[in-house]
Amino acid sequence: xxxxxxxxxxxxxxxxxxxxxxxxxxxxxxxxxxxxxxxxxxxxxxxxxxxxxxxxxxxxxxxxxxxxxxxxxxxxxxxxxxxxxxxxxxxxxxxxxxxxxxxxxxxxxxxxxxxxxxxxxxxxxxxxxxxxxxxxxxxxxxxxxxxxxxxxxxxxxxxxxxxxxxxxxxxxxxxxxxxxxxxxxxxxxxxxxxxxxxxxxxxxxxxxxxxxxxxxxxxxxxxxxxxxxxxxxxxxxxxxxxxxxxxxxxxxxxxxxxxxxxxxxxxxxxxxxxxxxxxxxxxxxxxxxxxxxxxxxxxxxxxxxxxxxxxxxxxxxxxxxxxxxxxxxxxxxxxxxxxxxxxxxxxxxxxxxxxxxxxxxxxxx
Ligand code: ATP
Ligand code: MG
Ligand code: MG
Ligand code: MG
Numbered sequence: 001x002x003x004x005x006x007x008x009x010x011x012x013x014x015x016x017x018x019x020x021x022x023x024x025x026x027x028x029x030x031x032x033x034x035x036x037x038x039x040x041x042x043x044x045x046x047x048x049x050x051x052x053x054x055x056x057x058x059x060x061x062x063x064x065x066x067x068x069x070x071x072x073x074x075x076x077x078x079x080x081x082x083x084x085x086x087x088x089x090x091x092x093x094x095x096x097x098x099x100x101x102x103x104x105x106x107x108x109x110x111x112x113x114x115x116x117x118x119x120x121x122x123x124x125x126x127x128x129x130x131x132x133x134x135x136x137x138x139x140x141x142x143x144x145x146x147x148x149x150x151x152x153x154x155x156x157x158x159x160x161x162x163x164x165x166x167x168x169x170x171x172x173x174x175x176x177x178x179x180x181x182x183x184x185x186x187x188x189x190x191x192x193x194x195x196x197x198x199x200x201x202x203x204x205x206x207x208x209x210x211x212x213x214x215x216x217x218x219x220x221x222x223x224x225x226x227x228x229x230x231x232x233x234x235x236x237x238x239x240x241x242x243x244x245x246x247x248x249x250x251x252x253x254x255x256x257x258x259x260x261x262x263x264x265x266x267x268x269x270x271x272x273x274x275x276x277x278x279x280x281x282x283x284x285x286x287x288x289x290x291x292x293x294x295x296x297x298x299x300x301x302x303x304x305x306x307x308x309x310x311x312x313x314x315x316x317x318x319x320x321x322x323x324x325x326x327x328x329x330x331x332x333x334x335x336x337x338x339x340x341x342x343x344x345x346x347x348x349x350x351x352x353x354x355x356x357x358x359x360x361x362x363x364x365x
Contacts, residue, residue, distance in 0.1 A: 002036040005354060006086055006104045006127075008118070009051060009058075010042040010068035013110030014193045014214055017065025018266065022329035023051075023107040024058035024066075025336070029346040035354065038098045040075050040086060041068035042108070048075040050088055063267050081126025081362070103357050104129040107329060110190045111215075114326040115141035123362050130357045132302040132325045140300050140323040141188045143219050150320055153299040155292065157320055158311065162187070163218040169205050170220055181223035183259075184208055186215035190324065192262045197223065224319070227312040228260060229279055231293040232327070232338040235304050236352060237359040241297060243290035244338035246310075248279035269332050277341045289318050296320055304356055307335050 007030075009023030010016050023039075030037060041051030050073040052058065058066045074089040085099040104127050106118050114131075116138030122129045132140065139145045147157040161174045170178075184207035186194040194214035196207035204220075211218040232244035251257075255264055255272035264272035281289070293308040300306070300323055307327035311319050327335040339349045 002034055003102045003354065003358070004036045004038060004098070004100055005030070006038045006040050006098070006101050007051075007107060008040045008042065008104060008113075009107045010044070011108040011110070012042065012044060012046045012112040013108070013114075014189060015109035015113075015191045016044050017060075017067060018191050018328060018330070019107055019109050019113065020058045020066040020068065021060060021266075022109070022333065024055050025329045025331055025333075025346075026105065026107050026350060027053050027058075028055055029336075030350050031347045034351065038086060038101065042113075043068045043070045045070075046112070048077070049073045050075055060266065065266075077121065077125055077127075079121075079124045081124070083125075084127055101127060103127070103354055105354065105357075106131065106326065109324075109326055109328070110193075111141070111188060114190065114324070115188060126362050128357045128361050130353045131304040132300075132306065136300050136302040136306075137325050140302065140306065140325045141190075142217075143185060143187050143322055144217070146300065146323055149299050150296060153295060155296060155299065155320055158221045158224050160219050160221040163208060163220065165216045169208060174220075175201060175204075178220060178222045183221045183223055184211050185219045185221065186211045187217040187219050189214045191265060191328075192260060195261065197257075197259055224313055225259070225311045226314050228321075229281070229289060229310040229312060229318070230334045230338070231289060231308045231310070232335045232342075233293050233297045233302070233306045233308060234339065234344070234349070234352060235302075235356050237355045241294055243293040243308075244342040244344075245278035246281060246286055246289050247275055247277040247334055247338050247341075248281075249334075250274045250276065265328075266330070266332075275334070275337070277337055285312070285316065285318065292318060292320065296323055300325075303360060305335070305353060 009019045039051035039053045041049045076087045116134040119134045119137050181199045184196050194211045198207050228249045229246045231246045235241050251273050296308050307324045309321040336346050
């Protein structure tokens, strides 16, 4: 029979809508001769429901992002590693509809999806899943720990300060150390949600407050970007790890912001930025960035896939900004695009991700 894949999307994070749009692309590009899909939606309040597989229901419309509705169904994942089921509880219908799930594809971004939590649930249930495990997901989601683990492998990142719950704002000394501009970010988030560029210290506290709506732990980083480069990393079923060709995002004069904010990513991409795939880099820098991407993948103990985001500073030095363990899979997302240009088309990419997940299994294998 075909491999049964539970595609999980939506979720409790601020990236709920982006996850739905990513899932739409995954559902339309999965090779249906090999894979049977069980769509599982997670509503914003955390309820697990039988999701839609209708692409129309998962589109951005009038600048508003799709949402998983609570539809009266309830999907339950038994925490029993001998079962490999997701059970659909639906009034008037028998349960246990989707037994024998082979693998889960958590197309979830941000908290409760890309941060080790659902990965832990799936480990407990004995269900193989696409993407990195618990530790790598948690460490890559948290920008403080991403930087610490990269530093341990000799890869510096952008200078930063951490504001924990008990510190309201930066001290004078911290301000002097970073200088303006700074980027204020939730430590655990994505899609640029909650991030501000601050060019005047008078605006710092409002930016911290905005970031804290997403995460009580906030990072303030020195603004440094000259060029923005992104690389896809992919693990093959035999354990081989490869980096894609690098891509470059160039913000246009017509963009509303001078950095890669939420609207530039998803709503106004055409006017806001241009993407070079591959990036126009000299061969040596390109090779260096690709090697750093694989090194970062291992530094964070990743499996399956990751997208490594870089800055190239004025003197031509590449610095890793952050690592995304479930990067966007939307039609305009970088991860599937860089792999297409590197010679792995979208359906082959998805097949590889799923086969790698099955080959790895769960537990300490
Ligand atoms: P995603 O997961 O969608 O890639 P994110 O929410 O994790 O995004 P970052 O990638 O850290 O956030 O930052 C988003 C954007 O903000 C960057 O692509 C860049 O344009 C800008 N930015 C972030 N940090 C800095 C910095 N230190 N200096 C200059 N620009 C920055
Ligand atoms: Mg990110
Ligand atoms: Mg992200
Ligand atoms: Mg990023």
